[in-house]
Amino acid sequence: MGLKKIGWIGTGVMGKSMCGHLITAGYPTAVYNRTPERAKPLVDMGATYCASPAEVAAASDIVFTIVGFPADVEEVYLGENGIIRNARPGTVLVDMTTSSPSLASTIAAQAAAAGMHALDAPVSGGDLGARNATLAIMVGGEKDVFDRVLPLFNIMGKTVQRMGPAGAGQHTKMCNQILIAGTMVGTVESLLYAVRAGMDMDAVIDVIGSGAASSWSINNLGRRIAKGDYDPGFYIKHFIKDMGIALQEARAMNLSLPGLALVQQLYIAAQAQGLENMGTQGLYRACLTVNGME
CATH class of the missing domain: 1.10.1040.10 (N-(1-d-carboxylethyl)-l-norvaline Dehydrogenase; domain 2)
Known part of the structure; x- marks a missing residue:
């Protein structure tokens, strides 16, 4: 599949369990959270802790994010120390935050301009769905990129569906x-x-x-x-x-x-x-x- 090194940003109520499933499945994973202690359970499982989103981006083939608010998404992706300015061309970016459809489209356009690929993939199912890997995952973005990431989505969720172009997941x-x-x-x-x-x-x-x-x-x-x-x-x-x-x-x-x-x-x-x-x-x-x- 070519997506071997995982980056994960946001290890809160949902993100901790979702990332944990990928680690358990054997993927080398770099993690970042603004409150480092919240990432410790994942580090204990074998993840490598990074000091910034930029460090995660530089170390990863695919970067997942699930943060709090659209402003957080914008900072993590588009900021000076954010993902797009620091990831390698070819990196796949997957935002699983519930965020603005228009922001998802902006991120996809800027990622494409930098030679990267972006999906918006918010989830439903709450903490139980995250823990039990039964989430519904609704995805916007290009089909070939979705198909590449689908095996990873299937580790975290039960119902996974591409809904259309960038923004359609949101x-x-x-x-x-x-x-x-x-x-x-x-x-x-x-x-x-x-x-x-x-x-x-x-x-x-x-x-x-x-x-x-x-x-x-x-x-x-x-x-x-x-x-x-x-x-x-x-x-x-x-x-x-x-x-x-x-x-x-x-x-x-x-x-x-x-x-x-x-x-x-x-x-x-x-x-x-x-x-x-x-x-x-x-x-x-x-x-x-x-x-x-x-």
Whole structure:
């Protein structure tokens, strides 16, 4: 395949597990994270720690990134000490951050101008999907480059699909986040109703999670809410970022998404209550406060 040396930038909730699967599969891997301690589990598995994205880029045939915000993506790829200025021609760049479709297109164009290849490949499935290698991976970019990287994607995910040219992976992830936004509000309000009515949350989920109301949110995040577990599989602050990207793209397409705009405001209210570092199921905590139930 010709992609033997792996570079990985971003070893947070998702990236640590995803990179770990590649190391376990036997790929020599160089890693970088702004907080070095978070990369230690991967170094313990055999990865080499690098001092900067530039160092990772120089050592790799293919560089994966999964960082926080579009501004982080821009810095990592386009900055003075970033990937494109320091990688070799022929290097394949794969951004798995949920980011802006327009930024993905810009990175692809600048990578091509430098003799490199770029894919945007955001994921869905949360921390469980990352740990269990069952992620859905939605990819934008050239088909021949996608085909070269596919064996690596298959190590990290269960459903892998090329969606079109550069930016198409990010557009698909926006569709995903719009749908999740609506189902999360439904999950939270359904369980609030159950508690106010004196019902047992798990018993309710057992029934409604197996019928027409079944969703990943109720059957996974609903269970966490029932346990009082608000640890992040995906941070509230990152979900607010994703909804903002989707609304910005929708405005550019002259598209009205009032449901998404409402959900974003609910999550901003949760952020205002200091809950931004909780998982997305932390919206339940914010709604408890609003309803005087906490």
